[in-house]
Amino acid sequence: MDSILIETEKLDRPQEECGVFGIYGHPQAAPLTYYGLVALQHRGQEAAGIATTDGTNMYSHKGLGLLTDVFKHGELEGLSGYAAIGHVRYSTAGANTLQNAQPITLNTHARNFAIGHNGNLVNAKWLRIRLEQEGSLFQTTTDTEVIAHLIAKAGAQDLTEAVASAVQQIQGGFSVVILGNDELIAARDPLGLRPMVLGQLGDAYVVASESCALDTIGAEFIRDIEPGEVICIDAQGLHASRFATRRARKMCTFEHVYFARPDSDVDGWNVHAVRKRLGGILAEQYPADGDIVIGVPDSSVSAAAGYAEASGLPLETGLIKNRYIARTFIQPSQELRDVGVRLKLNAVRSIVEGKRVVLIDDSIVRGTTSRRIVRLLRSAGAREVHVRISSPPYVSPCHYGIDTASEGQLIAANNTVQEICELIEADSLHFLTVDDLMAGFGFAKGDAVPFCNACFTRNYPTALIDQSLSSPHHELVHVGGATVGSL
């Protein structure tokens, strides 16, 4: 196949790893999980799956692609039962095989269960080596399978206890949903790095990575799942307990800056509102002599509105995003190579021509997309392009569930702001400071903040255990995903 998918955003944005959803106690568990996952589809577009239970048997289906691809031939109808978990997955290209899709379904001595996971562990490799030395056999390359093995080895009669025992051994960022024969279990990492919320729909309980999934299915938001908390929902109702002692929270700032849907409330803050405040702070701290304000769609629209409001400059839709996904093809001619960016974004000449543009973006990772956008605006006639970024310079990779470039590829890790400004060919460039960022959440300078800002500060809230280990394995490559026969 001599074609290849080049999504500009994919190459130059941090990537969320997954979204999870779970429901217990509803006769339409599978379709509700499907709808909930659609609301979380922005968290992962490369694989999706749902597992259900009717108390006797468990049913599952998963596949590569968007939910509409995976569930297009009536597979939902086979997913009987009153409880379900679901998963949408982002993955790096090499490992996007069906093998790694989730939920994973497992048989242990004690039971069947299914598990789905959002996040990244910092000791998964270490645990895997230990488990393999003890004879465990791995069929995927996911952290999720490590957690599953720990659950299987826990030896507890009670699945919640087994899960609690397992999650005590893992470190890093995780939101896990587990479906047992007649129970739904959810657990969130002790620092609260990855988000998870709890809701209610009639008599049914719902858990999800973001509150927009609750809204979509009409469920009421109850509360965020607490960091270090494990929740079990079964016929007796909801039982919450802690598997880790309470400590300082370290919620991921980047969920607010970029990932989460603007209509979600994450740990008490509405995402849109935070972004708009950050835009306002940006305007106050780093004013620009511009004529119009333009946000990079979609993630920077809120910040741009905040900037415009605070600065008094008009907000314009000077960049239009094409809502339709396209493939681009490797082509000999330069003409076709340049099409890639413009397939996704187009600058509106009649808006930007002759204007001094203040361009609001949420972050700069490698810098290539920023430069392309600046050039796009200039070629549409913009007289000046002043770039304002609604977060601090991104200087260090995330180890808790966000897939960015390596440190060597991070433009801000290797260049001063002035150098970045030149590299992206902007007329001026400003980032927020970490204090500015925290101010967007209402914190004053010097306050103890409940956030992980490691990507901006290199100050990781956990040890990075696996960093010291090298991979002992050759690679296993699954070719072409899976095929369903025609018979």
Add this chain to the structure above:
Amino acid sequence: MDSILIETEKLDRPQEECGVFGIYGHPQAAPLTYYGLVALQHRGQEAAGIATTDGTNMYSHKGLGLLTDVFKHGELEGLSGYAAIGHVRYSTAGANTLQNAQPITLNTHARNFAIGHNGNLVNAKWLRIRLEQEGSLFQTTTDTEVIAHLIAKAGAQDLTEAVASAVQQIQGGFSVVILGNDELIAARDPLGLRPMVLGQLGDAYVVASESCALDTIGAEFIRDIEPGEVICIDAQGLHASRFATRRARKMCTFEHVYFARPDSDVDGWNVHAVRKRLGGILAEQYPADGDIVIGVPDSSVSAAAGYAEASGLPLETGLIKNRYIARTFIQPSQELRDVGVRLKLNAVRSIVEGKRVVLIDDSIVRGTTSRRIVRLLRSAGAREVHVRISSPPYVSPCHYGIDTASEGQLIAANNTVQEICELIEADSLHFLTVDDLMAGFGFAKGDAVPFCNACFTRNYPTALIDQSLSSPHHELVHVGGATVGSL
């Protein structure tokens, strides 16, 4: 199959019928056409196709679905040649069969040719009856096949002459692209109801429904194709001529109000700029005692920005649109039935709670979506919802290429503004007048305007010939599209 696609927008918005694209003189004609069509994908998502010529043979491929679906297995590689036309199609559910996908490829006595068409004819049925009586045989239910028969019957040696002869016989709105063995022909209806632009990419000429397709492939905009003009591009270059005498233009206002991409320039006006002006006029004429302004995404975002700017009220992203398409399933429970709207749109509680919302939308067709959005906002805590529409009441169906509900279903055709306000459960409601609308384009009251506003005024610029004819045929239903065998 007991599932069904319910897209809220589909049920309650006017539907564009198609987008066309053509290129002559480029070695990468097929991929450029693909990219150009991706930029036009908003004009039709139900079928797509491309035909090419290398001067000796013609090649074509078309299918149901989005471009990524239709061209996913390397079919582009088989489309050799230096000239191409392409088509994206919207269609009503019943007729969305491969049979009706375009371009249609045909063999006549004189030649092979391929044809793609955007628009709707008012005398297609009449012509079809005449042609059938003369022995013509129809394999599709498209107007396009009528045009093809007229070309075939023209008897001219020269394809351009045959096309000119054919388009003189048809009435209504149309932008047609025709690919001959070594020529590309484009024609636009005499009133200019449907848009079409001409561009240049190096030595190659390009035609497209909207200028955003030129931008995407990096082509330079030359000019709009004139109403009544037929253009032929071949090895000798570009030859423009008229097939109809110049008369007053009647360009479709609704392209600006709703259909076209905001970054397109249509007949000299930038779409975003017009929409923003309409929002400004709306604010001046129909102010509201609100706290925040919210636009219905995506089409009303520009108008909302104009309203906010003119009114001084803050613009908020209070409605979030899910970018991912989902199926909804017919379900017994009311809970699941209500999911439909929320899968597409969600209201942000933290933004709208306790607020008096000014909701900007571009049009109200049947009113059901408007009511759902008002309810959505209220259930998220909005104190008041004042609806402002950036176009006049939509009172009469379009016959020139836009698929709306029948007059009986048009809420504004059957209710006063006050009644509509109550039906959609808003606190207040205002529409623009036709004069306001025209003011958005810079025309003063009483000016002769180059627009068709028939959907607002019932004043159709052509006779509606087919209206008097009843269908002589039973229906032909194509089940399940086409299947490609696995061998």
Add this chain to the structure above:
Amino acid sequence: MDSILIETEKLDRPQEECGVFGIYGHPQAAPLTYYGLVALQHRGQEAAGIATTDGTNMYSHKGLGLLTDVFKHGELEGLSGYAAIGHVRYSTAGANTLQNAQPITLNTHARNFAIGHNGNLVNAKWLRIRLEQEGSLFQTTTDTEVIAHLIAKAGAQDLTEAVASAVQQIQGGFSVVILGNDELIAARDPLGLRPMVLGQLGDAYVVASESCALDTIGAEFIRDIEPGEVICIDAQGLHASRFATRRARKMCTFEHVYFARPDSDVDGWNVHAVRKRLGGILAEQYPADGDIVIGVPDSSVSAAAGYAEASGLPLETGLIKNRYIARTFIQPSQELRDVGVRLKLNAVRSIVEGKRVVLIDDSIVRGTTSRRIVRLLRSAGAREVHVRISSPPYVSPCHYGIDTASEGQLIAANNTVQEICELIEADSLHFLTVDDLMAGFGFAKGDAVPFCNACFTRNYPTALIDQSLSSPHHELVHVGGATVGSL
């Protein structure tokens, strides 16, 4: 795509062009048609389709591939109605596009109808030119569309009359089924070149290319459709009439020699029985000094049984045919190139080793397969290979519906029997004479026989009108079949 399908049989056997089926008056018309077509699948594996009527609307579905491929997602369920026609299609590689799949559904002035056709016309090109000059527009390259145009132009109010008028104008071999809004029409060419039978299932009437389709659905065989007969079945029952005067029949011998299923009765003779008799005659006329008799599976198994019985030699299963279809891939190494034959046929060493084999085959077209089989037997240890062919030398292409190599490629058209014997590396070779062949049907030398033996005698029973015309058209290539979108 660097893979290609090489089926040995496909390269070196005559290819039947199609199978047709029709039923009127059964509530399960579509599934019965599906089953009937499965029984006719040997007549065409490259496309399939069914059209139905419920008296008000017509429904159709067709696609590329085997029936199981085309009807695998419940499409049968959408094919409502009490009457149906169906079609399985063989085609040469280039033209195997969905465009050419059948039944073709059409709208004329007077009505909708669907048509399927088995056979080949000798004046299709001539008629097409005339029709195109009169303004008819062709969307496929099939003879079927020519017949459809003739029906449309017939001007008759009554569909049966229109069909009769159309089939009077066409010449060659044809079995046609036509489905009207409330009637099923079938017509067979005046010479009876292509077969068609009539049956009854309860109150329903059935027509089919071969009687095995009647057996499969449990229908009773009534009689063969007469050459020159047109049959109309509607609510009033069955009406048979003639569109051509009765003349000497010229039924295709090759249906008996190779194409038809052995369990079919074709025009009064059981296919297996004829083949077995031909084997017996072969043994009597051309005895061989062999140890064992082996037939080339599947088509020569009956003849081999006849040979063994008549010669007293043991019949052995020395060649095994793999029932599963495989792709072969173009490979650099000779090793892999040779795999092609062996994927389909394997020689059983323990049977043939040291033996003098009498190999029975039904025909030799290009000779390449015969040589491969002889070599296969020798490499498995056969001491001698004596080839006996149960038909005369194939010296001239068929123009009535069988796709063979051109005359230049026919080994018997260009070589003596002795030369062929050497070319295929056999120890001895004998063919039947035409008189021997006729004896298999019970005719004595000199009898007037009701068969077309043109492929053996070059004595064509019709003029070959199109032979003198050259193609006026460039080619239209449909790339990649059609794609069904995923939405």
Add this chain to the structure above:
Amino acid sequence: MDSILIETEKLDRPQEECGVFGIYGHPQAAPLTYYGLVALQHRGQEAAGIATTDGTNMYSHKGLGLLTDVFKHGELEGLSGYAAIGHVRYSTAGANTLQNAQPITLNTHARNFAIGHNGNLVNAKWLRIRLEQEGSLFQTTTDTEVIAHLIAKAGAQDLTEAVASAVQQIQGGFSVVILGNDELIAARDPLGLRPMVLGQLGDAYVVASESCALDTIGAEFIRDIEPGEVICIDAQGLHASRFATRRARKMCTFEHVYFARPDSDVDGWNVHAVRKRLGGILAEQYPADGDIVIGVPDSSVSAAAGYAEASGLPLETGLIKNRYIARTFIQPSQELRDVGVRLKLNAVRSIVEGKRVVLIDDSIVRGTTSRRIVRLLRSAGAREVHVRISSPPYVSPCHYGIDTASEGQLIAANNTVQEICELIEADSLHFLTVDDLMAGFGFAKGDAVPFCNACFTRNYPTALIDQSLSSPHHELVHVGGATVGSL
């Protein structure tokens, strides 16, 4: 989905569980494995897969369906390397999920490896419980995963040693192929219940379930793999050793009676030759007053030829098998329900009418198919039907890799021969005795025979360990196989 696949053979024949193939030392390892598996496709049609190694990385692809389905989009091209294993799988409906397709690829502490397996273990459940109690986690329901866990737990540095250790713990019938990073390992169960052969193609070594796979790729047969033997092929060449002491062989008679391809040599006997001898013995022992001999295609054709030859009765092709697979649909009418059998088999009236038929079949399992065939013959006019079975009454289920009905469903386990004769509505019925069967292999009454005849004698050559264990698990159902996304 309201359609269901009913293959008559599937319901009423023993089912082979799998076929395996391996090659080491050929640059075209993947395509050769594909071709080899095509030759083994009769051993399993429900899933297929190939894993390869290039010494550094391993590559794999598998899917549901026939090989042509699974490898239809160029997946073979991604399977690099000089060594490969492949697998075709039969499975009962419930468990036919991608999850259970093979080869399974695994990561252990020490290495990556892939494994494929033909056969059935009698202590798999027992071992699984032990492994799960020790913390092993199962993701499939296959015996293969049990073997994989044993290999992983073996702790040996050397993969061959680990395999040897694993296969010492398992009991039952098995032919296993394992692919390591730079080695191919094959092992056969100590009794030789399941077959496996060794061959050579140039410098490359090949292993396969049947010799026909060697023939197909042009490899030379070297010898059968010995029962209890483990073979390792790597850069140093072939190393054979034993993991179990030599003891009396117990090769599966049913491979000869029904499963294996007639052109295969299994453990020294050619399958066709054995079947033909069994037919001869049947004729001698149980003559019938018949006019013609008919074998049930395809498996009984050899035996029928033997019967005809020995009896002097003519062999006729009175039953025709449709080579094309079809779905049947659950239908309200009896008419359609009866279609099922006739889609697969048709009786030739002109052959059987008025005749006393001697019907040769290889076995009777549940008896339903036999009755249908008898009825089919009678309805085609057969005067008498005398059934002769070329094996003894099938009275007891196989536990070594053949999937038959349970004992309660086995007609011969619950009825006398006379009763069976009446149940299947035959005029007379005779089976071979076990002594007759053994005579077909050249053994005299009383000889110690190297065969497992447990299905005829209830004399199992191993303990049936798992029989005493009840399933501790609820079921895990995978819905709809896997889906590959469209992006």
